[in-house]
Amino acid sequence: MAERAIRVVVAKPGLDGHDRGAKIVARALRDAGFEVIYTGLHQTPEQIVATAVQEDADAIGLSVLSGAHNYLFQRVLELLAEQGAGDIAVFGGGIIPPEDIAGLKAMGVKELFTPGTSTQDIVRFVREHIRAAV
Amino acid sequence: MTERERWPERPARFETLSGIPVEPLYTPESLAGWSPAEQLGRPGEYPFTRGVYPTMYRGRLWTMRMFAGFGRPEDTNARFKYLLAQGQTGLSTAFDMPALMGYDADHPRARGEVGKEGVSISTLDDFERLFADIPLGDVTTSMTINCTASVALAMYLAVAEKQGVAWDRVGGTMQNDMLKEFIAQKEWICPPEPAVRIVVDMIEFTAKHVPRFNPVSISGYHIREAGATAVQELAFTLADGLGYVEAACARGLDIDSFAPRLSFFFDIHNDFFEEIAKLRAARRLWARFMKERFGATKPESMRLRTHTQTAGVSATAQQPLNNVARVALQALAAVLGGAQSLHTNSYDETWALPTEEAVTVALRTQQIIAEESGVAMTIDPLGGSYYLETLTNKIEAAAHEYIRKIDAMGGIVRAIDTGYPQREIADAAYRYQLMEDRNEKVVVGVNKYAMTEGHPINYLKIDAAVEHEQVERVRRFKASRDAAKVERRLKQLAEACRGTRNVMPVLIDAVKDYVSLGEIADVYRQAFGLYREPIIF
Numbered sequence: 001m002a003e004r005a006i007r008v009v010v011a012k013p014g015l016d017g018h019d020r021g022a023k024i025v026a027r028a029l030r031d032a033g034f035e036v037i038y039t040g041l042h043q044t045p046e047q048i049v050a051t052a053v054q055e056d057a058d059a060i061g062l063s064v065l066s067g068a069h070n071y072l073f074q075r076v077l078e079l080l081a082e083q084g085a086g087d088i089a090v091f092g093g094g095i096i097p098p099e100d101i102a103g104l105k106a107m108g109v110k111e112l113f114t115p116g117t118s119t120q121d122i123v124r125f126v127r128e129h130i131r132a133a134v
Numbered sequence: 135m136t137e138r139e140r141w142p143e144r145p146a147r148f149e150t151l152s153g154i155p156v157e158p159l160y161t162p163e164s165l166a167g168w169s170p171a172e173q174l175g176r177p178g179e180y181p182f183t184r185g186v187y188p189t190m191y192r193g194r195l196w197t198m199r200m201f202a203g204f205g206r207p208e209d210t211n212a213r214f215k216y217l218l219a220q221g222q223t224g225l226s227t228a229f230d231m232p233a234l235m236g237y238d239a240d241h242p243r244a245r246g247e248v249g250k251e252g253v254s255i256s257t258l259d260d261f262e263r264l265f266a267d268i269p270l271g272d273v274t275t276s277m278t279i280n281c282t283a284s285v286a287l288a289m290y291l292a293v294a295e296k297q298g299v300a301w302d303r304v305g306g307t308m309q310n311d312m313l314k315e316f317i318a319q320k321e322w323i324c325p326p327e328p329a330v331r332i333v334v335d336m337i338e339f340t341a342k343h344v345p346r347f348n349p350v351s352i353s354g355y356h357i358r359e360a361g362a363t364a365v366q367e368l369a370f371t372l373a374d375g376l377g378y379v380e381a382a383c384a385r386g387l388d389i390d391s392f393a394p395r396l397s398f399f400f401d402i403h404n405d406f407f408e409e410i411a412k413l414r415a416a417r418r419l420w421a422r423f424m425k426e427r428f429g430a431t432k433p434e435s436m437r438l439r440t441h442t443q444t445a446g447v448s449a450t451a452q453q454p455l456n457n458v459a460r461v462a463l464q465a466l467a468a469v470l471g472g473a474q475s476l477h478t479n480s481y482d483e484t485w486a487l488p489t490e491e492a493v494t495v496a497l498r499t500q501q502i503i504a505e506e507s508g509v510a511m512t513i514d515p516l517g518g519s520y521y522l523e524t525l526t527n528k529i530e531a532a533a534h535e536y537i538r539k540i541d542a543m544g545g546i547v548r549a550i551d552t553g554y555p556q557r558e559i560a561d562a563a564y565r566y567q568l569m570e571d572r573n574e575k576v577v578v579g580v581n582k583y584a585m586t587e588g589h590p591i592n593y594l595k596i597d598a599a600v601e602h603e604q605v606e607r608v609r610r611f612k613a614s615r616d617a618a619k620v621e622r623r624l625k626q627l628a629e630a631c632r633g634t635r636n637v638m639p640v641l642i643d644a645v646k647d648y649v650s651l652g653e654i655a656d657v658y659r660q661a662f663g664l665y666r667e668p669i670i671f
Contacts, residue, residue, distance in 0.1 A: 015231035015247055017320030020360050020447075023560050023671040024567045030671075038671050041320050042235070044243070066231050067486070067596065071246025097485055097593060115451040115484045116580045118571040 006132045009057045011039040011048040013076065016066035021093060025061060028119035034126060045075040053085050059110075059130045061122075062092035069096050069104065077108050089130055093117065147574065151405035152363035154528055160520035168523065173418070177513045179433070181421040183414050183526070184514040185472040186437040191510035196468075197475040198500045199276060199441065203228030203252035204487050205600045207263035210253040214268060216490065220497055225268070226276040226477060228252035229286075234321045236282050236655025239601075239608045248601040251487070252278075256608045257650045261289040262296070271299035275306040276351070276441065276475075281323045281658075283310035284332050285651045288641040291344065305346035307397055307441070310336060311353045313374040313546055316665070317555045319356040323655055324662035326547045332637060332658075334381050339638035341392045348397040350378060351441060357555075358401035359447045361563020364412045365529055367401060369536030370546075370555050372419055376537070377546040379428055389428045393435035402464040402471070403445040407525055409464070410516060413440065413471030415530035442473040449484050453579035454591050457481035462499050469503055470516055476500060486593040553668040560670055612650065619647045624657055631661035 010026040012019055019041055026038040037055050039048060052060050060080075064072055073092060080086050093113035096104070101112050111125050148156045157164075175181055178188030187193060200222055202213045214225055229252040232244035238256040239248045248254045253264060265275075270293060279286045287308055294304045312329035315322050322329065333350060340349040354362075354371035362370065375396065382392055400416065402409045420438040424430040444464035449457045458481050465478050478496040480488030488496070504510055516522045543549045550556070569575040576582045623644035630640045644654065 015235045015237070015243065015321075016251070017315075019320055020563050024564055026671045027560075027564050028567075038669060040667055040669050066247055067250035068231070068246035075246075095484065095486065097595075116577075118581075119567060120571055 004132050005033065005035045006059070006126060006130050007035040007037070007055060007057045008059045008061055008126060008130070009037045009039060009048065009052045009055060010061045010063070011043055011051070012041045013043050013045055013048055013062055013064060013072040014066055014068045015042055016064060016068070017041055018065040018094075019063070021065070022061075022063035024119060025063070025093070025122055028123055029061075029126060032123040032127070045072060045079055048076060049079040049083060049085070052080075052088050053083060056133065057088055058132050059089040059091060059126065062090065064092065064094040064096070067095070069094060070100060073104050073109055074107055087133065091125065093122075150364070150408040150525070151403060152365055152408060154365075154408070154525070154532075160524055162520065164520045164524045168527070170518070173523070173527075174517060180425070180436060182417040182437055184517050186417065186439055186474070190472060190513040191469070191504075192513070195504050195510060196473055197224045197274075198222050198497060198504075199224040199226045199475050199477055200493055200497055201226040201228050201278065201443070201477050202493070203230070204594070205249040205253065205596055206604050207253055207255065207260045208266075209249070209600070211264055211266055211268070213490075217493070217497070218268075218273070220494060221501065222497060224274045224276065224475065227264070227278065229277070229279050230254050231321075233282060233651060234279060236323050236652060236658065238612075238650050238652030240605045240612070241652055244605075246601070248604050250596055254604045255286075255289075255651060257611060257648050258289050258292055258645045259611050259648065260608075261293050265290075265293050269299070270294045270297055271303045276309075277306065278309045280309055280312055280315050280319070280321055281329065282651055282655055283308045284336055284637060284641055285645065285654050287336060287340075287347075287349075288638065288645045291642055292646050301344045302346065304344055307348040307351050308336065309351045309353060309399070311350055311374060311399075313377050313550065314353050314356055314371070316550045316667075317357055317370055317374070318360040318362075318559060319353075320667070322665045323658050325665045326550055328658075328662035329665075330377065330381050330547070333378060334385055335636045335638055337378070337382050337392050337395075338385065338387060339636055341387070341395065345395075348395050351397050351399045352378070353399040355399050355401040355443055357559065358403065358445065360559050361566060362559045363562050364403065364405070364408050365532040366536065366555075366558055366562060368412055368416055368419075368529060369533040369540075371398065371400070372416070372423070372533065373537050373540045373546045373549070373555075375420065376423060376427075379424075380545065383428065389424070389430045390432040390435050393424060393428075393430055394432060394437070398438055398440040400440055400442050400473075401445050402442050402468045402473075404448050404460065404464065406463060406467050407522055408529070409467040410471040411522055411525035411529050413442075413468075413473065414514075414522075414526045415533065416440070417472070418526075419530055419533060439474045441475040441477070442468040442471070443477040444468070444479045446479055446483060449479060449481070450577060450580050451484040452587065453585065454481050454484065456579050457484075458495060458499070461496060462503075465499055466503055466507070466509065469509055472514060482591055482593050485591065486595070489592060489594050491592075553670050556668070556670050608650075611648070615648045620649050620653070623647050623649045624653060627654065627657050628661055631657060
């Protein structure tokens with residue numbers, strides 16, 4: 001039986017309007033054969049988690065360039081755990097200083113991509129580390 | 135053996151950053167039929183290709199205006215004073231995301247974002263602390279704020295009044311370019327039509343009462359940063375400008391009463407000549423639109439005055455000191471392109487907001503160009519270059535073609551509704567990224583000459599306590615207000631929004647009674663409804 005495609009929600013949490021990166025990543029993942037749901041801008045963590053659960057997503061990719069990453073990633077992880085959806089992997093990217101990356105990974109964020117990352121690296125990460133739920 | 139075979143070319147793509155093919159040599163034939171009198175004119179004269187003022191930098195250097203804002207109002211106030219002490223000649227304010235989206239610091243949606251990407255502002259109390267001891271009659275201030283720009287203008291005028299500075303002495307610029315928000319920067323409250331109505335209210339109000347103030351800074355910067363090419367940046371920016379002019383004329387304003395105060399803001403990216411050509415083409419196109427399409431008669435109405443900023447998107451996190459060189463070249467292009475004002479980015483901005491040390495290097499870069507390089511001694515020193523003039527013509531023609539398409543759609547608001555500029559930009563951004571990923575565009579230190587990174591640079595950290603402190607202060611402050619007065623002001627504002635009366639006088643009275651930015655934005659949300667973006671990727 002053919003495995004179903006990996007489904008990724010690409011989301012812009014918080015008030016930040018910088019969506020160039022999120023849209024490029026969404027498109028690169030779609031072109032690589034994944035199913036992509038792009039939430040659009042200005043989403044609350046609650047809205048993002050609701051979308052991921054409803055869409056039966058395997059992963060959430062968060063893009064944050066506003067400096068609010070510590071709060072927003074943590075809140076998304078908390079809400080996933082609360083809803084018994086802790087198996088949905090969370091990764092992300094944006095303007096995220098190195099010392100915050102360590103903290104976010106310790107919190108449970110699978111991977112973080114910073115400026116200069118090639119889309120191929122992100123595609124490779126999803127292919128190697130995200131599994132479609134059965 | 136042909137000359138090409140004896141002298142083979144490098145295996146590179148010879149095209150500008152925006153994809154315009156570049157010939158090996160430009161000669162007088164490249165400009166056959168070109169008339170300097172028609173295409174250039176003299177500086178300060180129609181069509182202003184060579185510059186908007188007759189003496190340009192020999193009369194006055196450009197304004198060195200560094201964008202600053204973070205943390206609490208007093209943190210930004212201290213940075214302002216530092217920059218003025220370093221020889222900066224104008225202020226430029228960055229607001230945090232909650233202020234830009236119409237939420238007070240104590241709103242749940244502001245969590246984690248207070249003071250992060252700019253200064254936190256909720257009420258006039260914050261604005262008073264932001265501009266404490268800064269004489270608003272002497273310093274001009276630019277404010278990067280859009281859907282809540284009307285609130286910021288009201289607060290700024292209220293502070294000036296408290297300082298005893300008459301409004302006709304107050305100079306500055308509001309970004310207030312809502313059309314480019316829908317296209318690129320993506321900070322909005324209500325849909326395009328009511329958003330443009332508020333912009334026109336501000337154009338009308340400042341033309342009458344704050345004549346030295348630029349009520350809109352029609353901005354290509356964000357359009358470019360979102361991924362547009364130089365041609366798209368120019369075309370969509372001018373199309374936005376035409377949109378405001380049409381809306382203001384439709385209200386019955388005389389073109390020559392407000393057009394002289396429209397200002398612009400362009401990005402200055404890596405391709406040196408393309409950026410210089412873009413600014414020259416921008417001036418020529420705008421002058422012709424104003425004269426021919428709108429019948430402007432004052433030369434001031436036809437002059438495209440512009441702020442510029444080096445391209446944030448060109449900065450790399452890898453080998454960050456290389457950004458100093460990029461910024462210097464981009465800044466030089468802005469100056470050779472005849473900019474009126476310039477912000478140079480700091481080398482550490484792909485990591486966080488800039489440190490004082492990084493900002494100082496960026497400001498010194500401008501001072502070196504102005505006072506050591508000699509380029510400011512003569513006007514439009516590259517004018518007449520076969521290459522530059524050819525490129526100026528090409529960019530002008532290509533941008534004009536886009537504008538014709540937008541006109542055919544029924545104007546920029548209709549084009550935005552269909553997602554046309556948004557899609558063009560997303561496509562260009564994706565193409566550009568793929569070229570970088572495939573090493574077809576060199577990014578020094580990233581896809582070529584990469585190194586194992588040494589020790590990370592020092593970068594600015596915003597203490598988490600700042601948010602807590604600011605939120606508490608705003609809560610206490612709001613609780614201390616006269617609630618009945620606040621209610622009354624909000625009611626008056628709601629009436630003005632639903633009617634056709636200019637909202638500015640009502641807003642000024644409201645902020646003086648300490649009605650908050652978030653409360654005013656709530657009235658806008660109720661009166662005008664929320665904007666929902668078309669999802670395009």
